[in-house]
Amino acid sequence: MSVAEHDVLIVGGGMVGLTCAILLAQFAKDAARSFSIGIVETSPPAPAPPSADIELRVSALSRASRMILQFSGIWPTIAATRISPYQRMCVWQADGAAGSARSISFDAAELGEPNLGYIVENxxxxxxxxxxxxxxxxxxxxxxxxPAELREEADALVLILENGERLRTRLLVGADGVRSWVRQALGVPTREREYGQRAIIAHVESERSHRKTAWQRFIAGGPVALLPLDDGRSSVVWSCPDAMATELMAADQRIFDQRLTLATDQVLGSLTTTTPRADFPLSLAHAERYTGRRYALIGDAAHRVHPLAGQGANLGLLDAAALAETLAAQQASLVVDPGDPVILRRYERWRKGDNLLTMGVLDGLHRLFGAGWVPAARLGGLGMGIVDRLAPVKRRLALYAMGGSGDLPVAARSS
Ligand SMILES: Cc1cc2nc3c(=O)[nH]c(=O)nc-3n(C[C@H](O)[C@H](O)[C@H](O)COP(=O)(O)OP(=O)(O)OC[C@H]3O[C@@H](n4cnc5c(N)ncnc54)[C@H](O)[C@@H]3O)c2cc1C
Structure with missing residues (x-):
């Protein structure tokens, strides 16, 4: 069987792997380089569902992610299909109320921005x-x-697929999600912690308008979020302990709706589920290395975070843009050797610190509010109210959540 030759081979055609491929192709074209990219994917996207209904899996995308998708040339298609921009965010705690002294809220208008981000279907x-x-x-x-096997040669890696196909590459990119085959095949150690929680998702209709606001309430056991959708409904992400999630998944719709309405403190009045529910186990994972000789890990293959602040895809898109930019910055490296570990290490240094910071913040929030330790949670609620009144700190927090801080790749910077 013949061997396909690539400069870069990306395993995983999720949103992160595909964006990385597009950006690499774009940078190589701008530099007038001939550059071959391969993508290995076992589940290509299904065609758009015939109904115009909003799909169940959505992500809150930061403004930085929007810029990356714009730079990649795909934002116009996404925007023409369907996006739900949101203008406000309100986070509060079980023993407070939305808008009370124990809550924090952000408003795009106060920041001089058209919106805080977008809810978009994956x-x-x-x-x-x-x-x-x-x-x-x-x-x-x-x-x-x-993929079935990985072999190392002097100047390349060879990926052998289950059907015997052989793919030779100078750089292998693992973008194959949280259970990354690439990461395991390379033997990259990963620190993991199960949260013992699941996230339940569904779309709901509400008695009152969501007012283009993302609502999140921290209750014992985990946060519950309502993300505003363009058609007036909200997308629920309810993180709760495993046993409770099993019970909620099995509950009939009337009971589920009642419990959800109470969990969200009736902030939007009564809620009525309009879709099936789905649930996902939650864990924290971080690869000890993102790069090495002839490989790089991006997106969930490198790190997995709690969805409480909707950052997983946002971090992954920043990884994709940073890796492509690192390789392109060394224009010669696109041709000479994109698998050079010294160059790849620049990508790792760039992204690992930012990712660690975000993971630490999210894990800290989870422990503070979600672990059910009442004194900590009370302190957290008080802290929210204080931050809400400290304009400069609040602004920094808002910029951080919008992806507008840190060392941003060119593709993520607002023009
Ligand atoms: C409930 C929930 C809500 C979330 N909400 C948000 C949010 O609001 N905002 C946000 O930014 N993030 C959110 N996230 C996180 C976000 O969904 C992920 O971080 C993001 O999807 C990761 O993208 P990825 O491309 O790295 O991985 P994936 O989306 O997992 O894609 C991996 C791809 O690799 C393919 N693949 C896997 N194994 C192989 C293999 N062996 N060979 C070939 N191909 C393979 C898969 O088919 C898939 O296409 C949420 C997550 C959950 C669970």
Whole structure:
């Protein structure tokens, strides 16, 4: 069997892997380099569902992510399909109330911004990115079979697929999600912690308008969030302990709706589920290394965070943009050797610190509010109220949540 040769081979065509491929192809084209990119994906995106209904899986995208998708040329397709911009965010604690002294709220208008971010269907992002990679001459797709074995040669890695296909590459990028085959095949140690929680998702109709506001209430056991959708409904992300999640998943709709309405403190009045529910186990994971000789890890393959602040995809898109920029900054490296560990290490240094910071903040919030330790939670509630009245601190927090702080890749900077 012949061997396909690539400069960069990306395993995983989720939103992060596809965005990385698009950016790499774009940078190489700008530098007039001939550059071959391969993508191995075992589950290509399904076609758009025939109904116009909003799909169940959505992500809160930061403004930085929007910039990256814009830079990648896919934002117009996404925006033309469907996006739900949100203008306000309100976070409060079980023993307080939304808008009380124990809550914190952000308003885009106060920050001089048109919005704080966008709620977008994962399927819409992925299909737009998929369409784009299919139109790129320098990208080839390997969809027939999953990776089975990885071999090291003097100047390349060879990925052997289950069907025997051999793919030779100078750089292997693991973008294959939280259970990354690439990370395991390379033997990269990973620190992991199960939260013993699951996130339940569904879309709901509410008695009162969501007012384009993302609502999040911290209650014992985990946070519950209502993300505003363009059609007037809200997307629920309810993180709760495993046993409670099992019970809620099995509950009939009337009971589930009642409990959800109470959990959200009736902030939008009575809630009525309009979709099936789905649930996801929650864990914290961080690869000890993102790079090494001829490999780099990006997105959930490198790190997994709690969804309480909706940052996983946002961090992954920043990884994708930073890796592409690192390789392109060394224009010669696109041609000479994109697998050079010294160059790859720059990407790791760039992103690992930012990712660690975000993971630490999210884990700290989870412990402070979600672990059910009452004194800590009380302190947290008080802290929220204080921060809400400290304009400069609050502004920094808002910019951070919008992805507008830190060392941003060129693709993520607002023009
Ligand atoms: C309930 C919930 C809510 C969330 N909400 C938000 C949010 O609001 N905002 C946000 O930023 N993030 C959010 N996240 C996190 C976000 O969904 C993930 O961080 C993001 O999807 C990771 O993208 P990825 O491309 O790295 O990985 P994935 O989306 O997991 O994609 C990996 C791809 O690799 C493919 N693959 C896997 N194994 C192989 C293999 N062996 N060979 C070939 N291909 C393979 C898969 O088919 C898939 O296409 C949420 C997560 C959860 C669970």
């Amino acid at each position: 399927g819409v992002i992925r299909r737009a990115a998929w369409e784009r990679v299919n139109a790129l001459d320098s990208v080839s797709l390997h969809l027939a079979s999953a």
